[in-house]
Amino acid sequence: MTSSFRQDAPRLALDYGVILEGVRDYIPAGGIVMDADPGVGQFPSVTAPNSGVPFAFTQYVDPAVIKAFITPTRAAEVYGEAKKGDWITDTALFPVVSLTGRVAAYGDSSQDGTADANANWVNRQSFHYQIWTQWGEREIERMGAGKLDWVSQKNLGAASTLNKQQNLVYLFGISGLECYGALNDPRLPAAIQPTAKAGSSGTVTAWTDTSDPVAVYGDIIALFGQLNNQMMGVLTLETPLTLVLPTERQQALLYANSYNTTLRDLISKSLPNLKIETLPEAGIVMSGGTQTVCKMQMFVDTIEGQKSVTTAFTEKLRAHAVERYSSNFRQKKSQGTWGTIWFYPMACATMEGI
Structure with a gap:
């Protein structure tokens, strides 16, 4: 005799922890009533065997858009930034007055x-550049189905590309124009070389070949000494300064001696008004091929109230008219830059080969 579910339910619950709320009985041995049955006393499925649903019904799309990270654009943050002229300005003159007497x-x-x-x-020439964004009606509808505001993403891409180009000009200028960069302005004094250090392979100069903070600290002092000589008595130990390090060398700031004194500690104690900035393009690995040597700079922030350096632009972003066609659109965006202007080139000292 076949047992009923009501008889089995208590044992299933007590012995096995199987609790089936709302279940009243087993399915009869003959099956359940289905659609048209080609056989007698049988109820087979009239569709292909299946154990699931199309994956689209169980797929989750996260509303947060994850953007691929890119090298940061830090030139404006490191050297400052200012607007000079506008988008019809081709050249700029910066007056320099020297006081004399006898x-x-x-x-x-x-x-x-x-x-x-x-x-x-001092004369400078501006450089203006542009980029296009283009999108179609069906394209944005399809991307919208994927939970993406595609026009906004393309506009963000245009702004990012323009800013990357601007950052590049800020640092390296434009060949053939009087538009120079913070790292290669021809008026900057010649770079000096690092001091000799004891490393695992003998005498070395690169910071990565030693872990001694005092040895690396010697390079900072040597660069300060060079800047002091260039400034002809204007520089003091309390003068606000900026030290620009390659991002790929910033780990050297964590070098510690046996007393757990780090390189950063040594610098902050001896030069309390020195600000440390990191710049990817000052190194080799992160510069995208624009540099063949790691360099650092130390410069005076202001001299008698006048900034010693600034990056400059004509316009940060000009969005031109949207052009509409039968089923697509496009828009031009543009920027302009003067590169970096060193008002006092002698207020910057450079060391190459760290």
Whole structure:
């Protein structure tokens, strides 16, 4: 005799922990009633065997859009940024005045001794560049079905590409124009070389070949000494300074000696007003082939209230008219830049080969 579910239910619950709320009985041995049955006393399926549903019904699309990360654009943050002119400005003149004079021994009737000033104008040329975004009606509808605001993403791509180009010009200028970069302005004083250090393979100069913070600290002091000589007495230990390091060398700031004193500790104690900035393009690995040597810079932030350096642009972003066609659209966007302007090139010292 076949047992009923009501008889089995208590044992299933107590012995096996199987609790089936709402179940009243087993399915009869003959099966359940189905659609048209080609056989007698049988109820087979009239569709192909299946144990699931189409994957689209159980697929989740995250509303948060994950963007691939790119090398940061830090030139403006490191050297400052300012607007100069506008998008129709092709050249710029920056006046530089030098105060001169000569004294003479005093005499009631003497006309000797004179004061004067000399003016020069430094010329720069701007560089303007553009990019297009284009999208179609069906394209944005299809991407919308994938939970993506495709026009916005393309506009973000255009802005990102323009800013990457601007950052590149800020650092390396434009060949053939009087538009120079922070790292290669021809008016900057010649770079000095790192000091010799003891490494595992003998005498070395690169920071990656040693772990001694005092040895690396010697390079910082040597660069400060070079800057001090260039500034002809203007520089003091309390002068606000900026130290620009290649991002791929920033781990050297964590080098520690036996007393757990790090390189960063040594720098902050001796030069309390020095700010440390990192720049990917100052190194080899992260510069995308624009550099063949790791370099660092130390510069004076301001001299008698005047900034010593700034990056400059004509316009950050100009969005031109949207052009509409039968079923697609496109739009031009543009920017303009002057590169980096060193108002006081002698206020920057560079070391190559760290």
